[in-house]
Amino acid sequence: MDEALIRGLVPGVLGALVRRGADFAAAEDAVQDALVEAIRVWPTHPPREPKGWLITVAWRRFLDATRADATRRRREELIAEEPGPGPVSGADDTLWLYFLCAHPSLSPSSAVALTLRAVGGLSTRQIARAYLVPEATMAQRISRAKRTVSGARFDRPGDVATVLRVLYLIFNEGYSGEVDLAAEAIRLTRRLAATIDHPEPAGLLALMLLHHARRAARTTADGGLVPLAEQDRSRWDTELIAEGVGILQAALARDRLGEFQAQAAIAALHADAPSVGETDWVQIVEWYDELVRLTDSPIVRLNRAVAVGEADGPRAGLAALAELDDSLPRYAAVAAHLHERDGDLATAVRLYAEAARKATNLAERDHLTRRAARLNNRRGR
Structure with missing residues (x-):
């Protein structure tokens, strides 16, 4: 079946x-x-x-x-009498359901759960296992979400940006339990892109495909994190990259730039480079400038500082970083990387250790700890 x-x-x-x-x-x-x-x-x-x-x-x-x-x-x-057999309506309610599940009164976690259930067709047990929570907990979350949106009607177009954010949250969960949420998010985004006449769903789909193409190279056999600069690029899925680039080019040609298209453009430049050294960092900085204009996000500015450090040197990157709040997530890790590239190993070791303490992901914490230890060994030699 x-x-x-x-x-x-x-x-x-x-x-x-x-x-x-x-x-x-x-x-x-x-x-x-x-x-x-x-x-x-x-x-x-x-x-x-x-x-x-x-x-x-x-x-x-x-x-x-x-x-x-x-x-x-x-x-x-x-309730009318049960309809007899006959042709089924061809009406497509998919778009309405996307907007309903991304209702503004729902929390992000509830919106994600309801989308997976109502649009994705997953069972409560499958969703609970994917998010590593008890089934009863997930059932309560879904029940509350359904009560919240029951009776909701849309007399104007829904917020596409909210729907896309929900789908991107699903994608970023990756894989856990018996459901591959990254693949599920790609499937749902494909359907949305085919349903709505807007380039941003296509931009998000391209972004997902380009990120998913690197999946096999992103971790070691024991689950350790492999950063982009150290990944074996021969393990990247070239078919997914080609599909993502093609979708992105068609979206950009419509001249209605959005944040997911800009993010996908950055991912495409990484995917196109045979090595880190051959990456077009200048163009990546330009795309980050577009993202800053579109979102004014401090996280985007943080990532831009990394790109500036590659394009114009670590001190330029540190200068861009100095304009940001040092309480931002991953600020210490970015600062450590830039100080390491600048040759200040003592500061880099201290910042890598600080970043490891703040990391919420075990794989990231282990990676940062190992990075600090390697630099300490280099200093000792």
């Missing part, structure tokens, strides 16, 4: 139930019940029309749940 096919049908099935009068929370529960039934039945009795089958089963589950709940009996008058 094609699990990807089933999950791809979820938005249309959920949208069909909502249009028939079901509130979002009840409809989503019914769709999940229908998916479980499909997994049980389809291997031996595959339906001729999968979407229609799911809609019929989900609608029956919704009716059963509504009739069984005395507090919802007032909805009975809104």
Whole structure:
């Protein structure tokens, strides 16, 4: 049975139930019940029309749940008789669901969980395992999110930027448990890019593909972090790079630059370089200047300082860094790198140790600790 096919049908099935009068929370529960039934039945009795089958089963589950709940009996008058067999509506509710799941009243973690469930078709157990939290905890998070958005309607276009941020949060979780969230985010972003006439979803898709292309080279066999400068570039996925670059070029040609397109342009310049030394750092700085103009983000300015240090020398990078707040995440790590390149090993060792203490990721903490130890050894020699 094609699990990807089933999950791809979820938005249309959920949208069909909502249009028939079901509130979002009840409809989503019914769709999940229908998916479980499909997994049980389809291997031996595959339906001729999968979407229609799911809609019929989900609608029956919704009716059963509504009739069984005395507090919802007032909805009975809104529920029409069950439709007979016939062609399924071709309406695509995917875009509406993206915007609903990225509702501004939801926290980022709740928006991510609801997107994976309602648009991605993942079970609560799968999402919980991916985020390494108990299933009951994730179930509560999803239930609260569904209650928040139930009854929400959109009388104007939703916020594309919020949807993209949610998808990028999913992508950056990478892989844990049984669900590859990076691959899932790419799948969902592909669907969004095909649904909406806007270059930024394409820019985000390109960015994801270009980052994902380096995945195999990003860690050691024991899970250690390998920074970009030390990665074996022969292990990068050239097909993904070519696809990402092609998507980016088409998006940039529309002349509606957004932050994800600019980030993807930087990633493409890294991907295009045979080595760190051959990287076009001057052009990367120019793209960071565009990003600063678009976002005015201190994190973007921090990354720009690294690029300036490569393009114009470490002291220029340190000068750019000095303009920023030293409490920024990764500030100490960036300062350590620039001082190391400038030959000030004592300061670099101290800053690498400080950055390791502040690191929230175990792999990053180990990498920074090893970096400090190597520099100490060099100083001793």
